[in-house]
Amino acid sequence: xxxxxxxxxxxxxxxxxxxxxxxxxxHAVLVxxxxxxxxxxxxxxxxxxxxxxxxxxxxxxxxxxxLTLFLITIAAAEVVVxxxxxxxxxxxxxxxxxxxxxxxxxxxx
Amino acid sequence: xxxxxxxxxxxxxxxxxSALLAVTAGRVLHAALWLVVAxxxxxxxxxxxxxxxxxxxxxxxxxxxxxxxxxxxLMLTRAGGVPVVTSGGQRAGAAxxxxxxxxxxxxxxxxxxxxxxxxxxxxxxxxxxxGIFGVYVWPFELLSALxxxxxxxxxxxxxxxxxxx
Amino acid sequence: xxxxxxxxVEVALKAAVVLAVFLTMPLALGQLEHKVMGxxxxxxxxMEAGPHGILQLVADGIKFVQKEDVTPAAADRPVFRLAxxxxxxxxxxxxxxxxxxxxWVAADVPGSLLLVLAVTSVGVIGTxxxxxxxxxxxxxxxxxxAGAQLVSYELPLVIAAASVAMAAGTLSLTGIVQxxxxxWLLWQAPAALVFLAASVAELQRTPFxxxxxxxxxxxxxxxxxxxxxxxxxxxxxxxxxxVMALLFTVLFLGGWRGPWDEIAVVGVLWTLLKAAVVGVVFxxxxxxxxRVREDQLQRFAWLVLLPVALLQLAVTGVGVVVLQ
Numbered sequence: 001x002x003x004x005x006x007x008x009x010x011x012x013x014x015x016x017x018x019x020x021x022x023x024x025x026x027h028a029v030l031v032x033x034x035x036x037x038x039x040x041x042x043x044x045x046x047x048x049x050x051x052x053x054x055x056x057x058x059x060x061x062x063x064x065x066x067l068t069l070f071l072i073t074i075a076a077a078e079v080v081v082x083x084x085x086x087x088x089x090x091x092x093x094x095x096x097x098x099x100x101x102x103x104x105x106x107x108x109x
Numbered sequence: 110x111x112x113x114x115x116x117x118x119x120x121x122x123x124x125x126x127s128a129l130l131a132v133t134a135g136r137v138l139h140a141a142l143w144l145v146v147a148x149x150x151x152x153x154x155x156x157x158x159x160x161x162x163x164x165x166x167x168x169x170x171x172x173x174x175x176x177x178x179x180x181x182x183l184m185l186t187r188a189g190g191v192p193v194v195t196s197g198g199q200r201a202g203a204a205x206x207x208x209x210x211x212x213x214x215x216x217x218x219x220x221x222x223x224x225x226x227x228x229x230x231x232x233x234x235x236x237x238x239x240g241i242f243g244v245y246v247w248p249f250e251l252l253s254a255l256x257x258x259x260x261x262x263x264x265x266x267x268x269x270x271x272x273x274x
Numbered sequence: 275x276x277x278x279x280x281x282x283v284e285v286a287l288k289a290a291v292v293l294a295v296f297l298t299m300p301l302a303l304g305q306l307e308h309k310v311m312g313x314x315x316x317x318x319x320x321m322e323a324g325p326h327g328i329l330q331l332v333a334d335g336i337k338f339v340q341k342e343d344v345t346p347a348a349a350d351r352p353v354f355r356l357a358x359x360x361x362x363x364x365x366x367x368x369x370x371x372x373x374x375x376x377x378w379v380a381a382d383v384p385g386s387l388l389l390v391l392a393v394t395s396v397g398v399i400g401t402x403x404x405x406x407x408x409x410x411x412x413x414x415x416x417x418x419x420a421g422a423q424l425v426s427y428e429l430p431l432v433i434a435a436a437s438v439a440m441a442a443g444t445l446s447l448t449g450i451v452q453x454x455x456x457x458w459l460l461w462q463a464p465a466a467l468v469f470l471a472a473s474v475a476e477l478q479r480t481p482f483x484x485x486x487x488x489x490x491x492x493x494x495x496x497x498x499x500x501x502x503x504x505x506x507x508x509x510x511x512x513x514x515x516x517v518m519a520l521l522f523t524v525l526f527l528g529g530w531r532g533p534w535d536e537i538a539v540v541g542v543l544w545t546l547l548k549a550a551v552v553g554v555v556f557x558x559x560x561x562x563x564x565r566v567r568e569d570q571l572q573r574f575a576w577l578v579l580l581p582v583a584l585l586q587l588a589v590t591g592v593g594v595v596v597l598q
Binding site for chain 2: 350353383384385388389391392393395396398399402403405406407414417418421422424425428432445
């Protein structure tokens with residue numbers, strides 16, 4: 001027996017912190033940390049719904065955990081591409097500061 | 110408060126606290142390490158909610174691979190001394206937006222789930238496997254294609270940038 | 275294990291036994307390494323402490339305790355100090371779910387194979403913390419090498435383990451051993467080789483010890499560590515070898531299965547014997563092979579181990595379908 005409100009509050013807190021992280025950071029990799037927190041919140045919500053509601057049939061009954069597993073996979077793919085972009089960025093410009101002004105000539109290859 | 114409630118509260122507080130530190134820590138390494146703790150806590154939450162397969166996959170994929178990638182990327186992009194935090198005004202704005210998100214989501218979710226305690230009725234591992242390889246098999250196959258695409262794209266982007274310059 | 279005991283007493287007893295095993299088996303393996311290396315290289319090895327040098331590790335331990343615990347000024351203090359514990363604890367958790375015999379397992383959880391793979395993959399965070407927290411460029415370089423290496427070798431390791439899990443039709447380690455039969459030695463041989471190579475790389479031992487290559491990056495992430503903290507890292511390495519050897523035994527060599535394995539103690543002896551053989555192979559690899567260069571190391575993971583592991587997975591899949 002569990003209060004479903006508890007995981008729900010945690011979902012809201014994690015999502016809010018993720019939004020704050022994305023908006024308040026200027027280091028590209030740390031922005032990604034915020035994105036991971038939001039994805040974590042989404043996963044927690046899926047698991048909560050999957051564990052506290054009863055579905056009929058395999059599709060409905062397993063959707064919570066299965067979609068969370070899919071989410072984790074997609075997040076892994078997203079991180080790989082994002083980090084590759086950051087690496088290319090850091091090679092091109094020498095830093096990954098998202099708030100830095102664009103230098104002349106650095107934006108065109 | 111039942112035992113599960115207390116357990117979830119403890120793990121949830123750990124998760125929320127380390128998530129807060131992950132987005133506020135002044136040093137990049139500390140932020141990444143607090144993210145590790147937050148993701149571990151999230152895996153603990155999954156465990157409390159009875160989804161042990163998801164918890165283990167979270168541990169294996171996130172803590173074992175994704176965070177390691179993030180740490181290595183932090184090491185590789187370390188040069189230049191990028192300032193971590195933005196100006197005070199932007200942080201205040203971000204805090205407002207974040208708090209608003211929390212408030213909106215929180216009220217909507219808590220309002221929708223109700224106040225009654227419910228039984229944990231998650232499917233067991235065999236049932237989840239039936240789901241993945243039964244109803245959800247096509248999305249699953251698509252995901253494998255996505256992963257391959259991401260792998261190739263990652264290599265292409267990371268290498269191509271170096272060659273051109 | 276008698277099950278009439280109260281739950282709390284049983285849990286405490288099991289935890290104590292696991293801790294005892296965790297503290298003794300790595301030491302035994304370390305002692306074995308001294309002796310095996312000595313014989314393989316045609317030299318004596320350390321012979322002074324105790325009869326035939328069997329107290330060498332005790333002497334080492336006393337030395338480590340006496341050394342000063344130095345935290346460099348440039349280090350990130352909490353990260354630097356916490357790193358050895360983060361490297362060590364995952365292996366303790368992993369040891370708790372590995373079965374030594376049919377009933378000789380501290381915690382028989384349903385997804386134990388996944389649990390072992392998941393927690394051992396956390397150990398790398400400790401190495402990365404050490405690498406970055408030391409505030410030393412060689413440590414950082416070593417940490418980067420370790421991170422890249424462990425992510426690359428994680429993949430073939432997990433796929434090789436998945437092949438066995440698929441063949442057995444279960445993720446439980448005890449279940450895998452029960453399903454095991456001798457011809458799997460042949461059927462799963464490529465997976466076994468991939469797993470062996472990948473686990474040596476995961477443990478960062480020669481020939482895959484580029485992260486701590488002393489002629490290139492001093493001692494990599496461990497450069498700045500002294501005294502007990504350094505001893506903890508060493509313990510983590512040997513505990514990792516013990517865990518990987520036991521895991522290899524359980525996955526590919528049939529764990530406690532063998533003649534007269536109806537008697538529980540004989541089964542445990544079989545497990546220990548097989549694990550000891552795997553451990554000697556680890557030591558042998560260290561003695562026999564030179565260090566692999568960093569780029570060769572990555573090439574080997576992606577162009578040799580991964581294709582072989584994927585092929586094995588396909589073969590296992592076909593095999594499972596045909597057998598059914």
